[in-house]
Amino acid sequence: MAEKGTDKVKRGMAEMQKGGVIMDVVNAEQAKIAEEAGATAVMALERVPSDIRKAGGVARMADPTIVEQVLNAVSIPVMAKARIGHIVEARVLEAMKVDYIDESEVLTPADDVYHIDKKTFTVPFVCGCRDLGEAARRIGEGAAMLRTKGEPGTGNIVEAVRHMRLVNSQVRKVVGMSPDELMVFAKELGAPYEILLQIKEAGRLPVVNFAAGGVATPADAALMMELGADGVFVGSGIFKSENPAKFAKAIVEATTYYKDYERIAELSKGLGEPMKGIDMGTLNPSERMQDRGL
Amino acid sequence: MTTKIGVLAVQGAVSEHVKALKASGAEAYVVKNVQDLEGLDGLVLPGGESTTMRRLLDKYGLFDAIKTFSADKPVFGTCAGLILMAKKIEGRQGPHLGLLDIDVKRNAFGRQVDSFEADLAIKHVADHYDGVFIRAPYIKSVGDGVEVLSTYEDNVVACRQGRFLTCAFHPELTDDLRMHRYFVRMVEETV
Numbered sequence: 001m002a003e004k005g006t007d008k009v010k011r012g013m014a015e016m017q018k019g020g021v022i023m024d025v026v027n028a029e030q031a032k033i034a035e036e037a038g039a040t041a042v043m044a045l046e047r048v049p050s051d052i053r054k055a056g057g058v059a060r061m062a063d064p065t066i067v068e069q070v071l072n073a074v075s076i077p078v079m080a081k082a083r084i085g086h087i088v089e090a091r092v093l094e095a096m097k098v099d100y101i102d103e104s105e106v107l108t109p110a111d112d113v114y115h116i117d118k119k120t121f122t123v124p125f126v127c128g129c130r131d132l133g134e135a136a137r138r139i140g141e142g143a144a145m146l147r148t149k150g151e152p153g154t155g156n157i158v159e160a161v162r163h164m165r166l167v168n169s170q171v172r173k174v175v176g177m178s179p180d181e182l183m184v185f186a187k188e189l190g191a192p193y194e195i196l197l198q199i200k201e202a203g204r205l206p207v208v209n210f211a212a213g214g215v216a217t218p219a220d221a222a223l224m225m226e227l228g229a230d231g232v233f234v235g236s237g238i239f240k241s242e243n244p245a246k247f248a249k250a251i252v253e254a255t256t257y258y259k260d261y262e263r264i265a266e267l268s269k270g271l272g273e274p275m276k277g278i279d280m281g282t283l284n285p286s287e288r289m290q291d292r293g294l
Numbered sequence: 295m296t297t298k299i300g301v302l303a304v305q306g307a308v309s310e311h312v313k314a315l316k317a318s319g320a321e322a323y324v325v326k327n328v329q330d331l332e333g334l335d336g337l338v339l340p341g342g343e344s345t346t347m348r349r350l351l352d353k354y355g356l357f358d359a360i361k362t363f364s365a366d367k368p369v370f371g372t373c374a375g376l377i378l379m380a381k382k383i384e385g386r387q388g389p390h391l392g393l394l395d396i397d398v399k400r401n402a403f404g405r406q407v408d409s410f411e412a413d414l415a416i417k418h419v420a421d422h423y424d425g426v427f428i429r430a431p432y433i434k435s436v437g438d439g440v441e442v443l444s445t446y447e448d449n450v451v452a453c454r455q456g457r458f459l460t461c462a463f464h465p466e467l468t469d470d471l472r473m474h475r476y477f478v479r480m481v482e483e484t485v
Contacts, residue, residue: 002410009409012307012428012467016341016373019305038349040305040342075400076343077429099406099429122407249349256304256350257326 010124010144013077013100014208017041017145017231021221021252022210024048024235027066028073034238037248041077041100043233044070049106049153050236050275053287059107061089067096079126084293085111094123100145102126105292106152106235115293118142128212130163130290132170133189136199139207140192146205148229149290150213153236155277157214157223159290164211164227174200213290216241216274218254218264225258242272297335297481300325302360304350306342306374310466311474318474320481328359336368336481339375341428341464344400347374348390357391364393368457368484370477376460377431384434394458395437402432402449402462414463416444416452420472425451425463432462457484 020040025031031042046062047055061082071078077099082089084103089110093101103116105128118125119142127138128149135146148167150160170189174196177185182200186193198206211224212233221232232255234248241247250267257263285291296319301311303324315322315338325331337360339347351357363369371379378390382397403410406429414425425446433450436442444452444461452461459480465473 002412004408004410006411008411008426008467009428012426012464013406013409015307015310015467016343016428018307018309018342019303020343020346035345038346040346076345077406094407097405097407124406252346253350253353 005122007144011207013124014126014145017077017210018208019256020231021248021255022079022231022233023238023248024233025070025239028069030239030244031070031073031078033245034248035074035076037245038252039076039248040231041079042070042074043079043081043102043235044098045081045106048236048239049289050155050240051153052106053153061086061093061107064092064096067093067098071096071098081107082116083107084109085114085116087116090116090121090125094121098123100124100126103143103293104128105149105289109292115141118144126210128290128293129167131166131189132174133191134294135167135205135209136189136191136195139195139205143207145207145210147210147212147233150211150215151280151283152213152289154214154280154283155216155237155240155275156280157216157220158280160211160214160224161227163213164209164224164229167205167209168228171199171205175203215251216277218250218268218271221251222254222258222264225255231255236275240275247271247274295482295485296321297478297485298323298333299336299338299478299481300331300334301338301340302347302356302375304356305346306340307464307466308340311338311340311372314466314471314474315478318471318478320478325356328355331359331363334363334367335485336370336477337363338477339369339371339378340466341373341375344374344377344390347378361391364391364458368459368477368481369393370459370480372461372464372466373428373430376433376462379458379460380433381437394453394455394460395440396450396453396460397434397436398431399434400431401429403427403430405429412446414444414446414451416473417441418443419476420470423472424468424470426467427451427463430462
């Protein structure tokens with residue numbers, strides 16, 4: 001008979017997002033703009049990451065009212081963020097029938113040691129990673145989709161590039177390793193050996209890996225695709241730009257046609273100001289979201 | 295002879311279809327632009343988000359090109375591809391490509407938490423088949439000349455009308471090649 005919440009169904013849902021753009025939205029109106037622009041999913045949250053930075057304090061799961069309004073506004077999948085380790089926020093989002101949960105370092109962690117045991121949920125999870133150790137640990141906990149952490153809310157692509165390159169180079173390394181080398185590498189990474197073995201045998205990660213954390217322009221999205229991302233999350237980039245609807249469409253097209261540079265030039269014309277952006281050197285260690293939940 | 299089959303690659307589960315088609319004895323190509331359709335014998339419309347795909351199809355002329363292509367070539371749509379092929383979609387004004395005389399309901403089984411795997415019998419294809427349904431549509435009714443290939447709980451989930459094949463589930467997410475082999479044979483018969 002029918003079986004729900006299987007790995008195939010959870011990971012498969014993320015496969016269907018490939019080549020697409022998932023956009024952060026804070027209300028139903030933005031969700032509709034995102035859907036109209038061709039987003040493959042929206043991420044419902046209380047504030048976009050750059051506003052979370054500005055507001056300070058504790059960032060939590062969005063008000064269920066917002067989540068509900070977004071769920072009712074669009075027919076594309078709706079994702080929502082729960083705090084790292086916050087089992088109950090995740091259960092609440094699951095009960096609301098959100099399509100995917102992002103256990104996210106953008107919110108203030110609820111648990112500074114443990115992540116959620118994601119295998120016990122029917123709803124699938126996406127988690128951030130900076131290297132293969134984090135990626136493999138999250139897969140081991142049951143994440144069905146990965147994304148780079150990047151540095152959210154900065155409009156600066158440098159950290160997402162670093163994380164994507166590192167994960168992919170470590171995957172290539174694993175594929176070329178002998179079993180005895182693999183065990184030591186697992187120890188160095190703090191990664192579950194069985195997950196690394198799966199990666200070695202398949203020649204790739206067992207789940208899709210999107211880019212996130214700093215995508216601010218169509219060219220940024222295309223760059224991440226060039227570096228091997230399966231798709232792109234855009235947080236503050238769209239609704240902090242001058243013309244969100246136009247910007248959103250341009251990012252969607254640049255993600256599909258990431259090797260078509262003439263087209264990217266064309267669609268990048270007259271987009272207006274992108275979000276301002278932050279240089280990494282000016283961030284205090286305490287302001288670095290990527291260092292949360294390792 | 296080996297047939298050449300394209301996979302629409304504006305968004306969605308493209309690489310899985312390419313892999314399955316190659317393993318089923320066809321040459322597989324990704325289709326991102328109008329000129330990529332040249333010389334192809336058949337086309338797969340993959341799973342993904344139908345609203346996203348439609349927007350990208352409209353933008354650069356692929357929509358009309360696929361309609362022209364489908365006038366005499368076989369097309370196979372899975373999940374979102376099924377929605378693109380349907381003549382009638384519940385709650386939507388007008389069809390997308392409108393190739394198949396079927397009336398479909400989007401996200402018919404519910405949201406992602408209701409996504410499931412189920413054992414299916416598929417006529418001409420398999421007595422047992424692992425159907426992977428992800429926010430899947432189903433077919434509410436079919437017109438004359440449409441052959442129902444599979445049902446799940448009384449809802450049609452796979453059918454064929456002449457050179458058009460479609461299913462609500464995702465054969466590309468399994469290692470089972472029988473659906474792809476069936477389509478490859480359909481393409482071979484028209485070449």
